[in-house]
Amino acid sequence: MNAPSPENRPPAGRPDPTADLSARLGAFLADQRGLRPADVVVEGLGRLAGGASRELWSLDVTLAGERLALVLRRDPPGRMGESDRGLEFRLLRAAGAAGVPVPRALFCDATGHATGSPAFLMERVAGETLARRLLRDVEFAGARAALTAQLGAALARIHTIDPGDAALADLPATPVGVSPARNDVLQTGLRARTLALEPHPVLELAERWLLARVPDRDRRTVVHGDFRIGNVIFGPEGLRAVLDWELAHVGDPLEDLGWLCARTWRFGSDALPVGGIGTREALVAAYEGAGGEKVDRAALRFWEVAANFRIAVVWLSQSRTFLDGKVQSVELASLGRRTAESEEELLRLMEEPA
Amino acid sequence: MNDRPDAVELLRAVERFLEADAVPALDGVRRFHARVAANVMAIVARELETEESHLASEWAGLAVLLGDAGPTPAGRTEARAAVVARNEELVRRIRAGEADTGSWREMLLEHLGRVVAQKLEVSKPPRRR
Numbered sequence: 001m002n003a004p005s006p007e008n009r010p011p012a013g014r015p016d017p018t019a020d021l022s023a024r025l026g027a028f029l030a031d032q033r034g035l036r037p038a039d040v041v042v043e044g045l046g047r048l049a050g051g052a053s054r055e056l057w058s059l060d061v062t063l064a065g066e067r068l069a070l071v072l073r074r075d076p077p078g079r080m081g082e083s084d085r086g087l088e089f090r091l092l093r094a095a096g097a098a099g100v101p102v103p104r105a106l107f108c109d110a111t112g113h114a115t116g117s118p119a120f121l122m123e124r125v126a127g128e129t130l131a132r133r134l135l136r137d138v139e140f141a142g143a144r145a146a147l148t149a150q151l152g153a154a155l156a157r158i159h160t161i162d163p164g165d166a167a168l169a170d171l172p173a174t175p176v177g178v179s180p181a182r183n184d185v186l187q188t189g190l191r192a193r194t195l196a197l198e199p200h201p202v203l204e205l206a207e208r209w210l211l212a213r214v215p216d217r218d219r220r221t222v223v224h225g226d227f228r229i230g231n232v233i234f235g236p237e238g239l240r241a242v243l244d245w246e247l248a249h250v251g252d253p254l255e256d257l258g259w260l261c262a263r264t265w266r267f268g269s270d271a272l273p274v275g276g277i278g279t280r281e282a283l284v285a286a287y288e289g290a291g292g293e294k295v296d297r298a299a300l301r302f303w304e305v306a307a308n309f310r311i312a313v314v315w316l317s318q319s320r321t322f323l324d325g326k327v328q329s330v331e332l333a334s335l336g337r338r339t340a341e342s343e344e345e346l347l348r349l350m351e352e353p354a
Numbered sequence: 355m356n357d358r359p360d361a362v363e364l365l366r367a368v369e370r371f372l373e374a375d376a377v378p379a380l381d382g383v384r385r386f387h388a389r390v391a392a393n394v395m396a397i398v399a400r401e402l403e404t405e406e407s408h409l410a411s412e413w414a415g416l417a418v419l420l421g422d423a424g425p426t427p428a429g430r431t432e433a434r435a436a437v438v439a440r441n442e443e444l445v446r447r448i449r450a451g452e453a454d455t456g457s458w459r460e461m462l463l464e465h466l467g468r469v470v471a472q473k474l475e476v477s478k479p480p481r482r483r
Contacts, residue, residue, distance in 0.1 A: 049383075212454070
């Protein structure tokens with residue numbers, strides 16, 4: 001283990017949480033690889049921005065001479081049980097095996113015994129995640145041109161992951177006999193009514209619109225659950241890795257395509273529905289071309305409306321977290337006013353001719 | 355009556371301070387939050403300027419859909435509570451299926467489009483086309 005440099009050393013008498021985590025990771029990696037502790041070096045451990053619900057740490061390790069650039073994804077200590085890092089680790093492996101571009105998942109501490117709370121380590125993929133840079137920077141003109149097709153192809157690969165794989169048995173799934181689409185709308189509607197502090201006629205209309213148009217299909221695959229700009233790493237050439245699998249579940253694959261088209265993920269570039277960079281036609285063509293099912297356009301439209309409905313409820317939920325006094329953040333406070341953006345999009349989509 | 359500067363003018367001063375002084379002096383999350391705070395000041399200023407006319411317009415739209423209930427109640431708190439009560443009635447009728455088809459649905463969509471546009475006029479999401 002390398003000692004912290006003098007300027008990083010904590011004040012005397014106070015424990016340094018980073019040094020402690022660094023030491024724990026060193027011991028864990030030695031144990032995983034069957035190495036002597038002296039053969040493991042952990043360097044440059046530092047917290048990364050992002051990861052609102054999970055901690056992200058960057059680190060470089062040397063394991064008996066082999067150098068690895070890694071990211072640690074870890075539950076915030078004391079906040080466990082919402083989702084399962086062991087499952088996310090196995091899912092990343094299954095996705096990699098299915099040909100989805102993902103960071104290689106390398107080490108898993110699902111119980112958190114070694115690192116303090118449930119965590120896993122994956123390869124650190126170089127690149128950018130910020131939508132603003134993708135949409136505006138000259139450097140990413142090539143990525144803007146390539147990404148819609150690459151995202152469509154990646155989704156087609158994700159939907160080939162076997163939902164019956166025993167390693168993925170813990171993925172949440174709608175009970176057999178219940179339509180995942182109908183279930184999604186009912187759950188979202190229930191959350192809306194539980195969370196909202198004032199009546200929302202647009203959301204009521206959207207819920208009825210959706211319930212009248214539940215697609216008559218029951219195809220079930222692994223669904224990423226949060227597949228969008230912001231959750232992928234890209235470089236100037238395009239897609240490098242799909243991240244943030246913690247909302248994955250078994251459901252209707254078109255849910256992922258609809259979510260990717262939701263207005264929020266266009267970050268202001270509303271003329272192009274797929275993440276502000278592409279058309280629905282280009283997305284569907286790439287998805288079908290990469291082996292995805294022939295996309296039923298009415299079902300896709302259903303899932304796009306359902307996505308905007310769910311996002312409206314996310315704004316309500318963020319707003320409640322602030323109003324209930326749980327988190328006093330000016331950002332959280334401002335998000336309640338974004339509900340109107342989802343409402344505007346829902347009205348627009350409902351009024352489009354079928 | 356309070357002296358000038360009025361509430362909107364004071365908020366604009368805070369917004370300018372946050373944007374011109376605080377944002378450039380901070381970095382990372384605090385810089386981002388300072389920018390959000392400046393935006394929140396602008397939202398509050400626009401709300402103060404428009405709330406009375408927006409509430410009156412929503413009240414009038416609800417009267418067309420639900421029947422006349424008299425003039426907009428005087429006072430901001432009273433007007434807000436009255437609009438909430440009428441929107442609850444609107445939601446009951448939507449849940450009863452009255453807005454599933456027909457001309458009332460068309461009128462309702464038009465009304466809600468106006469109300470949402472007014473909310474967006476206040477919250478002003480960033481847009482690029």
